[in-house]
Amino acid sequence: MSTLWRSTTLRLAALVFLLQVLAAALLLVGLGAVIRQQSRTQAIDVVETLRDDLVATHVAGGQGALVEAIRLRLSNEVGRGVVVALQDRDGRLIAGNLRGVPADARTYRAARLVEVLRRNHAAPEAAFLLAVPLKHGGTLLTGVVVESDRQFLALLERASLATLALSLLFAAIAAWLATRQIVHRLQGTVRTLEGVGQGDLARRVPPDNSGDAFARLGEEVNRALARVESLNGQLKVATDALAHDLKSPLTRMATALDRVTTRIDDPDALSAVEAAQAEGRRVMAIIDTALGISRAEAGIGRQSFATTDLTAMVETIAEIYEPLAEEEGRTLVVDAAPGLTLPVHRQLMDQVLGNLIDNTMRYGAGTITVALGLSGSDIALSVADEGPGIPPHLHAEALRRFGRLDEARGGYGAGLGLALVEAVAHLHGGTVELSDNPASTSGQPGLKVTLRLPRQQAVTL
Template identity: 40%
Template sequence: MTGGVLLLARNAIVQQSARDRQEIVAEVANDLRAWHARGGDAALATEITSRLDTLRGENLVLLLTAADGRVIAGNLAAWPPVVARTTNWQTIDLFRTGADRAERLGISATTLPGGSHLLTGHVIESDVRYAQVSQRVLIAAFLFTVPLALIVAAAMTRAINRRVAGIADTASAVAEGDLARRVPLDGSGDSFDRLGDGVNAMLARIQTLVEELRIVTGSLAHDLRGPIFRLTATLEEARNATDDPVATAAMERVSVEAAALQTMLATAMQIAQAEAGIGRDRFGDVDVAAMLGDIGELYGPAAEDRGITLVVTPFEGHFRLHRELVSQAIGNVIDNAMRHAAGATRITVSAILSEAALTISVADNGVGIAVADRATALRRFGRLDPSRHAPGAGLGLSLVEAVAHLHDGNLALGDNAPGLRVEMTLRTQG
């Protein structure tokens, strides 16, 4: 921007100087035409000679020639061949009388009454030199300032990127579960330091809330475990103490509901903890094939009792994950398929590792879930109409999705044609 202003200023000065020279030449020409009007060629020749003698060494150029081209007076040896007899303004290199080199002149010419010709001009050599020098200075300034500006800009960009990278690294570390991480400050008190202070205060508050969540969830699980256990024990004692079949059946139903409540509470706490990032410290390098094999052995007999074949496709590879949570998530999907996939005769568990992401799929050949109903199936406590009569709280897929998010991944429901395909993608590795 500064270079543009300097260029405009330089051009304005050059143009104004040229206009000043033209005005001077025009005034001299008008004055000399007045002399010619009063006394003809003789009076004009006398005035030209007088001015040149008086202004010797000045930059004035004057020439009066007769109609036939003969020089009457002036400081040019002859009328320049390239100059028309009448012209308003023209720049040309000419030798003045007695000069040893050509000079840049700005001239105008006119034909006088009687046929004689008058040329008036001014040496503009200094203006030309100024224009040339100023142009070279501007070019030199650009050649110096542009690299300097680029160096300064690169240094500032690098400093800004370094400060922003510190904030970004902190955000990434916190997202991965390192709640003690803070934005580094340099003590300068600049905008980045103030931003870092604000972010660090926010992170400290988040760390406090998460710690409180850990305490509350742990305390809640511990405190409710006792009452539910005592409730179950009391029901068992009451059931053993009565022979009334109606009362016994009612207490059986209450026991089932108590067990379901305990399971629901445990699952809800697991979801809350996974969404808060709790559990990343228990990530480890896991043999995925062995994990899937254990799941197959655990759920295979139950599936066989329901007339369903559970197939675990071969897989080789390790991945960094939370083994217990991922195993429970896969088990939830298999259990859902066994209980809710009407008409299913086969459930297939497979895994694919690509681009640092592990995708675990559980597919069945049952009736599947309509596209319009899949969002409901993923919603917490969401249950589709056909499954409302079945046991459960609608938290199975919510837990699977929370576990996927804990691993920086996602959960997707797709069409297995026929049936449903549930794909859990995990992206935390290394």
């Protein structure tokens, strides 16, 4: 779940959703608060105005004038929604339209919302009520019925809840549409980079004339890809030139050394010449491997992919190395699933498999096992031995170009064999894994090198 929340798209969708819901909630709550406050203010104004008018009448004409004013006020159309009650000093009702007066009504020095029961009404109603003490000891109660306002506000609350529920739905739709639009705008860039990752350096992001940030992103990606394509072309030219410039003098040197061996009789001199020849061949092998790694890492060679019977390839390479293994007193075993085919660079795959077997013969011990089969969504090609292996903390160093593990495995080398394996694996969209050999019976951990290739295009015959 924590990984899911790291998704920028999901977080953006959540932000849009939350902002939409927050905006709707604030609007509904604010609208309800304004309407409630407005209703309360208007009601209190009516109550206070009625109080002032009746008190003025009482001051001018006494209690009789006040009772007559109350009767007239309640008898006309204007008084339909008002509440008026006049009590004597003992709390008895002298005039008004209330059936009963709240016991604590005399304490209502400020307008208070209470339930009252008016004459000719069957049910209590909500009203704002205000009490005014009179000089003769009585109390004047004035108020206004707000039952319809309360019902309207209750209806508004229910409508607000329904609206808020709809806003949740609309916010979710808005979040989905916003993220979908972003993903849609980025699809062209993503597909282009996927194609480039598969070796199509000529791919470009489709042009977009909108002028927004996504259009600029596409332009910058295209500019970077054009630069990468140019550098890759230069690399190809440079590597080809380097191969030619280095191989030519090395070849001439090897030819010269061959001629020298036919003209000398001194055993020491002949031994020195043969050592020079061996070093020359080693330098040539290093150059070939280094150039192969550089070209594979640059994606050069994908155009040479061809559907290959991997089973037949493994068996052929094993037949070539089997006599060499026997000379070393070793056994080479092949465990390959039948009829597995996959588009690969055959020459590089031959070189990789040959390097792995050669490494086991040079650094390992015991039985050499070459295995090929399906492993989940991959095709797994592995070479294992029963030698001292490589400690786990040195696996990364073993895969590094020119990584030297002589102290771990003995012998000598340029440190390019496993680096080439990893480069070729990446060229094919795969990975390389180093591990101990679980089938080792020699008492040593052994080493198992597994090349995993995606099998989307694999075919089992």
